[in-house]
Amino acid sequence: MTADERPVLLYDGDCGLCKVILARILALGGASRIRPVALQDPEADRLLGGIPRGERMDSFHMVMPDGSVHSAGRAFVPLFDTLPGAGPLARLAGLSPAASERFYRLIAGNRTVIGKRIPARFKQSAERSIARRAG
Secondary structure (H helix, E strand, O other): OOOOOOOEEEEOOOOHHHHHHHHHHHHOOHHHOOEEEEOOOHHHHHHOOOOOHHHHOOOOEEEOOOOOEEEHHHHHHHHHHHOOOOHHHHHHHHHOHHHHHHHHHHHHHOHHHHHHHOOHHHHHHHHHHHHHHHO
16 A cells, blocks of 8 residues: 555644554554644645635544545544454444544543643654654
8 A cells, every 4th residue: 555545644743642642543553554644734735625724623634545534533433444453443433423523522622631641751752653653
C-alpha cells in the first residue's frame, strides 16, 4: 500500500492527548496503514475543503482513499477497520453510532483537562514516535 492509498488521519497537532493517542494508534500497526496529518498542516485544507474551517478543529477526521470524510465518533469504524486486529472494535462502534459519538464528545470535550494530567515525557515521546513513524 502506497502513502497515497492509505487513509489519512487528521489530528490536532497542538493537543498533547491527541498526539499520545495517535502515537498508540501508529504503534498498534497504524504506521503502515494510516498517514497522519496535523489539522494545522496546509494539506488539511485540501483534504477537508468541504468542512467549514471553524468545524475542522472540533474533532479528528479520517479521509479515505475515495475522498470520503468521517469525523468524530463516526470515524471510529473506518479507523478500527484500518488497524490490524481491531475489527471487533469497528463492529462495536458500528452497533451504536450515537454512543460512539457521545463517547468521542466526552473525551474530546475534556481533552484539555486530560491532557494536563499526561506527563510531559509521554507527550514528548509521542511527538518523536509520530515523527519517526509518519515518514
